[in-house]
Amino acid sequence: MNDIDEGAGQAAGRSRSKRADARRNEETLLDAAAAAFVASGVEAPVRDIAARAGVGMGTIYRHFPTRADLIVAVYRHQIEACAEAGPALLATSATPHAALGRWVDLFVDFLVTKHGLAAVLQSDSPGFEALHASFLDRLLPVCGQLLDAAAESGEIRSDLKAYELMRGVGNLCIGAESDAKYDARRLVSLLIEGLRHPG
Amino acid sequence: MNDIDEGAGQAAGRSRSKRADARRNEETLLDAAAAAFVASGVEAPVRDIAARAGVGMGTIYRHFPTRADLIVAVYRHQIEACAEAGPALLATSATPHAALGRWVDLFVDFLVTKHGLAAVLQSDSPGFEALHASFLDRLLPVCGQLLDAAAESGEIRSDLKAYELMRGVGNLCIGAESDAKYDARRLVSLLIEGLRHPG
DNA sequence: TAACGATACGGAGCAGTGTTCCGCTTTGCA
DNA sequence: TGCAAAGCGGAACACTGCTCCGTATCGTTA
Numbered sequence: 001m002n003d004i005d006e007g008a009g010q011a012a013g014r015s016r017s018k019r020a021d022a023r024r025n026e027e028t029l030l031d032a033a034a035a036a037f038v039a040s041g042v043e044a045p046v047r048d049i050a051a052r053a054g055v056g057m058g059t060i061y062r063h064f065p066t067r068a069d070l071i072v073a074v075y076r077h078q079i080e081a082c083a084e085a086g087p088a089l090l091a092t093s094a095t096p097h098a099a100l101g102r103w104v105d106l107f108v109d110f111l112v113t114k115h116g117l118a119a120v121l122q123s124d125s126p127g128f129e130a131l132h133a134s135f136l137d138r139l140l141p142v143c144g145q146l147l148d149a150a151a152e153s154g155e156i157r158s159d160l161k162a163y164e165l166m167r168g169v170g171n172l173c174i175g176a177e178s179d180a181k182y183d184a185r186r187l188v189s190l191l192i193e194g195l196r197h198p199g
Numbered sequence: 200m201n202d203i204d205e206g207a208g209q210a211a212g213r214s215r216s217k218r219a220d221a222r223r224n225e226e227t228l229l230d231a232a233a234a235a236f237v238a239s240g241v242e243a244p245v246r247d248i249a250a251r252a253g254v255g256m257g258t259i260y261r262h263f264p265t266r267a268d269l270i271v272a273v274y275r276h277q278i279e280a281c282a283e284a285g286p287a288l289l290a291t292s293a294t295p296h297a298a299l300g301r302w303v304d305l306f307v308d309f310l311v312t313k314h315g316l317a318a319v320l321q322s323d324s325p326g327f328e329a330l331h332a333s334f335l336d337r338l339l340p341v342c343g344q345l346l347d348a349a350a351e352s353g354e355i356r357s358d359l360k361a362y363e364l365m366r367g368v369g370n371l372c373i374g375a376e377s378d379a380k381y382d383a384r385r386l387v388s389l390l391i392e393g394l395r396h397p398g
Numbered sequence: 399t400a401a402c403g404a405t406a407c408g409g410a411g412c413a414g415t416g417t418t419c420c421g422c423t424t425t426g427c428a
Numbered sequence: 429t430g431c432a433a434a435g436c437g438g439a440a441c442a443c444t445g446c447t448c449c450g451t452a453t454c455g456t457t458a
Contacts, residue, residue: 018434018435019424019425019426019433019434019435020425020426021424021425021434021435021436022425022434022435022436025435025436045414045415045416046415046416046417047414047415047416050437050438055436055437056436056437056438057416057417057418057437057438057439058418058419058420058435058436058437058438059435059436059437061416061417061418062435062436067416119318122373122374123374124374124377124378160385160389161380163380163381164380164381164382164385164386167374167378167381167386168371168381168386168389171370171371171372171373171374171386172367172370172371173370174321174370174373175321175322175323175366175370178323179323179366181360181362181363182362182363182366182367183363186359186363187363187366187367187370187390189393190359190367190390190393190394191386191389191390191393192393193393193396194388194389194390194391194392194393194394195389195393197392217405217406218404218405218406218453218454218455219454219455220405220406220407220453220454221405221406221407221454224406224407244443244444244445245444245445245446246443246444246445249408249409254407254408255407255408255409256408256409256410256445256446256447257406257407257408257409257447257448257449258406258407258408260445260446260447261406261407266445
């Protein structure tokens, strides 16, 4: 988050830019967190991440006050890519419903490969609202656009809100990476299929 | 609930039946747990439950070694009722698919009204396998029967296993009780709808 | 009914986690 | 080079799950 704020700060001309060691630590922390998330899931103990980065506990909390901030920072690029894929798919797919299906697949792939992310995405514990917000702020409009297009073309019922769809898809992905007998992609595609039929 | 174990013991003739105070405590504990679950969700701290029951920590762990055991004991009757409703619905509904839909609704109502149960039902942490097992052992066959009936009647595709359906439905219920903007029942019905069409 | 062994109880204590706080160090500027 | 300000580290606290064992209670037997 803060790298960006810093940019904003400079743009505003105020800019007392961050100290070099701080910037370095933030970078290190991001790498360490990414590694820890892969190794132990997004719920990896804060101490582990700090240890990986070779910094103290205070440092991690200073840069990323909540776990959500850290998660958002680590996955920001991938979220961005997913968001950008929306319009692209809409333009290149045969029908809006097909585009929606493919976009959702993208989202599912993202979630399923991030150990525990889906679970935390739905968490209602305080401190994760930030995560909800960041992810949803970016993705919800994209999803809404796909949904609207599909509704307009008459392919699907139009009474489901983007929020509910995203939430449902996210939920279906929970635990998918650790249960060979459960194929989240399949359930999601069933859900998307169920969207058909304005009836 | 445990009266059952005791019955088994007696049936085996071995039966050195449980001490009266132990039986009493178990009952008290069950009530306390139910109350705590309502108040703070199924993840209520063990200490709280013990305090509510007016017993020590040791007592709770002796009677219910894992949280899953406690949850199972508390909700056993409702699970049983849900299981028994399956065949009944199949007999009284217009079509197997309708029966499946209504049965799933029952299950969803159960999950959604138990704060946090759905979340814990999918947990892969050790100690919850017992919970998985207990719930699934009882409900999976019922769900499978409904699914088979609907498949046989040609109403739905037949390639989805009962396990995946139950898991998907359970996941869709996660967090539903604490988010007014999310209607799990709707998503689930969409999923069931998506089951139609053998294609 | 008194005594005794089995059963069960209570809660202190350990371990693992998140989070805060503050004295010390490093940085960048004058 | 000196000195605030910015940043750092990690001890310490709070809260949780879970274990362990000395003590109390129960049920039985003499």
